Each structure stands twice: as structure tokens, then as C-alpha cells.
Amino acid sequence: MKKKSSFLKLKLREAAMISRGFLSQRHPVLAHVIPMRRCNLACAYCNEYDNYSKPVPFAEMQRRLDKLADLGTAIITISGGEPMMHPQIFEIVAHIRRRGMIAGLITNGFYLTPEKIRRFNAAGLEYLQISIDNVEPDEVSKKSLRLLDKRLQWLAEHADFQVNINSVIGGGIKQPEDAITVGRRALELGFSATVGVIHDGQGELKPLAEREQRVYREFKQMSRQEYARLDWFQENLAQGRPNNWSCRAGARYLYICEDGLVHYCSQQRGTPGVPLADYTQADLDREYKTEKWCAPYCTVACAQKTALLDDPRNLIRLYGDSLRQWVKDKSGGQPLPVVAPAPAPTHVAPVKSHDVVKPDAVPQVLSAE
Numbered sequence: 001m002k003k004k005s006s007f008l009k010l011k012l013r014e015a016a017m018i019s020r021g022f023l024s025q026r027h028p029v030l031a032h033v034i035p036m037r038r039c040n041l042a043c044a045y046c047n048e049y050d051n052y053s054k055p056v057p058f059a060e061m062q063r064r065l066d067k068l069a070d071l072g073t074a075i076i077t078i079s080g081g082e083p084m085m086h087p088q089i090f091e092i093v094a095h096i097r098r099r100g101m102i103a104g105l106i107t108n109g110f111y112l113t114p115e116k117i118r119r120f121n122a123a124g125l126e127y128l129q130i131s132i133d134n135v136e137p138d139e140v141s142k143k144s145l146r147l148l149d150k151r152l153q154w155l156a157e158h159a160d161f162q163v164n165i166n167s168v169i170g171g172g173i174k175q176p177e178d179a180i181t182v183g184r185r186a187l188e189l190g191f192s193a194t195v196g197v198i199h200d201g202q203g204e205l206k207p208l209a210e211r212e213q214r215v216y217r218e219f220k221q222m223s224r225q226e227y228a229r230l231d232w233f234q235e236n237l238a239q240g241r242p243n244n245w246s247c248r249a250g251a252r253y254l255y256i257c258e259d260g261l262v263h264y265c266s267q268q269r270g271t272p273g274v275p276l277a278d279y280t281q282a283d284l285d286r287e288y289k290t291e292k293w294c295a296p297y298c299t300v301a302c303a304q305k306t307a308l309l310d311d312p313r314n315l316i317r318l319y320g321d322s323l324r325q326w327v328k329d330k331s332g333g334q335p336l337p338v339v340a341p342a343p344a345p346t347h348v349a350p351v352k353s354h355d356v357v358k359p360d361a362v363p364q365v366l367s368a369e
């Protein structure tokens, strides 16, 4: 019952956030913050962790979160490294909520215990994502269903917040079929389930092989609802085709590294590379308009989702199917015409090492729902 009311509250907060996002384009929708670069694992495809760095002091995290709140940020996703290694992770979540922002967390799940899940409940965490890469651990990834299943059961039992389990395809993952097993288990436990296309250890995004594409299609069938809204991006990436969209990173989507610098995203660290403390409305306005060369093959799902708020053409694509179906139902079978696809980009950047390491978590309304 508690979970259901938290879910409804989150949906209402998301709806308010989306309305605000539509009404004004001059504030960030989502910021990823990194309180801890260090990780307890070493996934072969990952370039977002180290094994030595210290946690960002809580007072500094508070200052950064306050600045993000002052800029009008609606959602904070805490990521890493492994953010649960931060000794004050619960206080960080509580501070996000105190400042009125939606609080989410991406974790590898290894540090979850019933007690910590209850502490997240008390702190006000609203959503959590775990990426599970395979059924049995191997040299590519230890984020395995077998090692994490107990923690998933604890989450099902104790969490008041929304849980999404993300599986991945590509990036050297040996058994793509594992994604189906992971997705099934997630749905069975009452979580949402998504799948993301990732790059390999060299940062190359390759079109999925036939076997991987089969798995991807099957996953989509199994988890239909989660996929309706992001079909377009994922579908193209799965086939190695570019996407035609305007990335608003640096404006609507921010990535704040452990040093407190603003970057476009995890894969474009260094740009703009301005300290968050000095980031102004002028920076947001400039970056909103800046064209990102890496957009066609970008796999940073969060940046894509936030961009949906600003591009009416994207919204038509998102809701077009539902609208067509609604009109068809109401008009006794007369379908609406299909919206023509957007023109191909005039300049397509080469596929380089600028795609995401791990798909990101955001509340359901912006995630792959």
C-alpha cells in the first residue's frame, strides 16, 4: 500500500515537473551527480570508475545540490562509480528531497541490505536503477542475476521507491539471451525492466548482431510498456543507424563530476568543464542552442529523454501511436495518417567513443516507459 501511494506521489511530482519543463526551457530537467568515483567492481566496458578516489565531502555535495536547486533542476540522479560507497549517501538523498527535487539512484546493488533499503525509504528516495549484465558472473561483468537476486528480493520486500532493472546488449556481453532472463525476473518481482545498447571496451558502438537484435526484439515484446516511448532512439542504435535530434546537454541535462564541474554527459567529460558554482543562466542558454556533433550515435538515454520535452516532433513520435489508436477507436476504424519521418541529418558524425557506458535511470515518465 505504501509503495502504491509513493508511486502515485512520484507520478504527480513527475507530471508537475513535465508541465514546468514544457512551460519554460530555461532550467535543467535532470542532473546526474557523482558523489563517489570509486567502484567496488571493474566492468570491462566501463570508463566511469576508479579504485582509489575518496567520497566528495557531504558539505560540498550540499553546496552542489543547492546550486542545482537554485538553477531550477527538477530531478537529480545520483550515480558513480558506486554511489553506495559514499558514507553519507542517505543524507545526500534527504538533501535532494529537502530542496524539492526528485531523487533517484543508480547502483550496482552490491551494498543493498534490508536496513539500507529502509534508510533509503526514510531519506525519501523515489527511484532506483540496477543494471544487471548477465546471469552468471564472467570476466566482462560481475553484475549478475545470480549474485544480485537476493538483493532484488529485499528490494521487492522493503522498498517504498520505484525500482527499474536494466539489462544491456552489446559491449562484449557474451550471452545476450541473459537480458531476457533478467527482464523476466524483474517483472516477476514487480519492477520495471529495460534494456540498453552499450558500447564495447574501446568505446565503439557497433550495430547489434542478428542474435543480439533477436534478443532486443524479444525483450521489447516482453516489456512492451517500458519501450513505447523510446523505441525510436533504441531501434536506430540497435541497427547502427543515426538518430536525428537536438541534444540539450549542458542546459536541460547536466553531468556533475566528482570535482564539481559541469559536463555535457559521462561521455563528453571536459565540455564545457565549467565549475558548477560558476554556472549561470547564460551558460544554460548558450548550451541549449549548441549543436552536439555526437548526437547521431549518442546512447545517453537521459539526455535523449530530456530533449523530448523540447521538440514537438519528438512528442508526436512519442504519442503518435497512442493518438492514432485513440482516433481509430473513436472513429470506428478510420486511422490517422502516420507522421512522416524527420529528414536525415545533413552531417553525420563518425561513430566514436562517445556513447554511454551504462543506460541511465530517470523517473518512469522520462524513462523507457
Ligand code: SF4
Residues within 6 Å of the ligand: 039, 040, 041, 042, 043, 046, 047, 048, 049, 080, 081, 082, 108, 143, 357, 358
Ligand atoms: S559499470 Fe557501474 S558497477 Fe561496473 S565498473 Fe562501472 S561504475 Fe562500477
Ligand code: SF4
Residues within 6 Å of the ligand: 247, 248, 249, 264, 265, 266, 267, 268, 292, 293, 294, 295, 296, 298, 299, 300, 303, 304, 354, 355
Ligand atoms: S554524447 Fe549524447 S548526451 Fe553527450 S553531448 Fe553528445 S549527444 Fe549529448
